[in-house]
Amino acid sequence: MSQRFIDEYQNVHIQDKVLGQGGQGVVFRTKDPDLAIKLVTDEGGNPVTDEESVERYSKRFKRVRRLPIPVGINIALPAVVLKNNAGYVMQLLSEMVPFSNFWLDGKSAEKIGPDDIPRWLSAMPEHEAKSIVHYYRTGGLRRRLHALYKCASLLARLHGNGMVYGDISPNNIFISEGLDDSVVWLIDADNIRFEITAGGSVVYTPKYGAPELVQGKDGGRPSSDCHAFAVVAFYLLSLIHPFVGKKVDGTDEGDWADEGNDGEDIEDKAYAGLFPWVDDQDNDSNSSGSGLPRSLLLTEKLITLFEGTFGPGRTSPLLRPTIYHWPKALAQAADMTVTCPGCSMNYYYDFIHPETEGHNCPYCKTQRPQVLILESYRWNGADKPLNSPCWRYVREFLQGSELTIPRRVFDDFTMLDSDTVEMHISLSDKGILVKKSEQGKADLSVAVESSQQSDFQKIYSQMKIDWVTPDIQFWMFAHLKSPRLVKCMISGGGK
Structure with a gap:
């Protein structure tokens, strides 16, 4: 029978599967899919239930609720505390x-x-x-x-x-x-x-x-x-852990006695930061090829x-x-990855395989799939040159696929809304369809010719672009906080 817990408002919560366990406590789901419970445990892993400790932890949990934590942030805060256990109930989305x-x-x-x-x-x-x-x-x-x-x-x-x-x-x-x-x-x-x-x-x-x-x-x-x-x-x-190199994993051929090993656990020393990290450019004494x-x-x-x-x-x-x-x-980094159709691994789109000298997967050598490459430039006026792209967005772009393009391609990166979908781009045998998103706020225009000086047509809802050649490119002009000129290219594959 599942264990039952009662909170400060007399609500009953029934234990479900454990989500995680550490030195300080255990977290498990309840029968309510959107609620979880954190139980404080002692050094032996047993729930803390003595009255004095429960009261002390309850005050601590309530104090956390009074902190100026940003509104709307995805942190599962203590919602209510438990009565007879040191612990609390928190909201946690189901299927996480x-x-x-x-x-x-x-x-x-x-x-x-x-x-x-x-x-x-x-x-x-x-x-x-x-x-x-x-x-x-x-x-x-x-x-x-x-x-x-x-x-x-x-x-x-x-x-x-x-x-x-x-x-x-x-x-x-x-x-x-x-x-x-x-x-x-x-x-x-x-x-x-x-x-x-x-x-x-x-x-x-x-x-x-x-x-x-x-x-x-x-x-x-x-x-x-x-x-x-x-x-x-x-x-x-x-x-691999950044401090578990050859000093720790047994591949170091050096004599530990010469290095003053005092019998303390080698891993503990590594985790305490007493050794160089595995990719240290100035000290390879703890390097790792793993x-x-x-x-x-x-x-x-x-x-x-x-x-x-x-x-x-x-x-x-x-x-x-x-x-x-x-x-x-x-x-x-995430926006510059492609997925290999051969082995399903991801790698950076501009990788050149040393054996094939082409755009092939570094793991299985499969040819890179056809991709859409968006290069976003800050627009300072027609009389000013374009500097290096401030953002690149690359995704596999095959027949029948639809890509969602996030706001960070068209505006300065912000942590709150950079994932907001600004537009959709899909590919079919009839051409390329560019469609504004319902959440999109940018004023978008498209020019199909390769010249930056081409006439831009404003997108009110959607626009179709004929796909004449596999290496077609077009330009988008976007204006949110600051204007962007976005070069759009299809690379690789065939029509």
């Missing part, structure tokens, strides 16, 4: 799963049989091959980048209001279960507070805590959140952010990039 589902676990591995492992992975050890199959089955690089961008946006809004989340980990970040949706929520919000430089309880999840927290040198700041987020991001994208190749996963901007966080930022928190740098860099 934790970020930890992005990693292969036992249940996921059982669902991948020998016939599910493609030929291009056949030479790999079985577990590694299954990890990559699970990687693309759960949305691949593109979905991970987009999910991280949404998570970073939530943290940026918190930090902008002077607060620290405190315990970032894959079990506290949730995403829509369906691959076609990427709504992201933060749970376990009872650790949200204002910055604490000293004193107070230090909260972090093992493997993700910032070095200054693990070493007991600080009480938690926005920079601590930035470290934990970067660990989640690197681990999620590459499949995981997916970072050259296929990270743009120059993302490399810079990871290097700043795990390089100088490992020992000097003030040198870490702030969270405000992450959302745009992650969204830009």
Whole structure:
């Protein structure tokens, strides 16, 4: 029989499946699909039920509700506290799963049989091959980048209001279960507070805590959140922890006795930030060749952010990039990925395969599919030259497909509305159909000739463009906060 919990208003909640469990507590769904419960647990993993502790935690949870947390932010805050347990009820959308589902676990591995492992992975050890199959089955690089961008946006809004989340980990970040949706929520919000430089309880999840927290040198700041987020991001994208290199995984041929190993657990030292990170440009003593190749996963901007966080930022928190740098860099990266029709992996559209010297998949060598490439330029007037594109948006563009084009292509990037759909572009044997979205706010015009000086026709609802040649290009002019000229090209494939 499922356990029943009573909240402060005498409502009864019946326990359902566990969503996540950590050192501080357990989170599970209730029979109400949109409600979940967080239970505080002791060191032995048992629910805290003594009256004094329940009262202390209840005051803490109610204090979180009084914080100036931004309106409309996707954070599952304590709604009501429980009566006889240290815990609370929170809203959580149905059909959401934790970020930890992005990693292969036992249940996921059982669902991948020998016939599910493609030929291009056949030479790999079985577990590694299954990890990559699970990687693309759960949305691949593109979905991970987009999910991280949404998570970073939530943290940026918190930090902008002077607060620290405190315990970032894959079990506290949730995403829509369906691959076609990427709504992201933060749970376990009872650790949200204002910055604490000293004193107070230090909260972090093992493997993700910032070095200054693990070493007991600080009480938690926005920079601590930035470290934990970067660990989640690197681990999620590459499949390896940024500090588990050859010093930790047993591939280091050096003599530990010569390096002053005092018997302390090697992994603990790594997670405490006492070793260089695996891709340190100045110190390869803890490097790693494991995981997916970072050259296929990270743009120059993302490399810079990871290097700043795990390089100088490992020992000097003030040198870490702030969270405000992450959302745009992650969204830009996600928007430049294509999905291989051969193996379902994602990669960056401009990748040139060293063997074929063409646009082929780096994993299975399949030719890149036909894509639509949108290059967005700031428009400063007809007499001013165009600088480098301020945004690129690339997607597979096949017969019968319809693409939704987000606002960030046509305007300055903002965390609140960059995903808003401005227009739809579809392709058929009759041509290209450009259609304004119901949510769209931009004034849009289209010129079909290749010259920028062509006459632009305003789009009131939709417009059809004849597809004469496979390499057709057209221009769009958009005006929201600042004008944009968008070059639209179809590349690859055939009519």
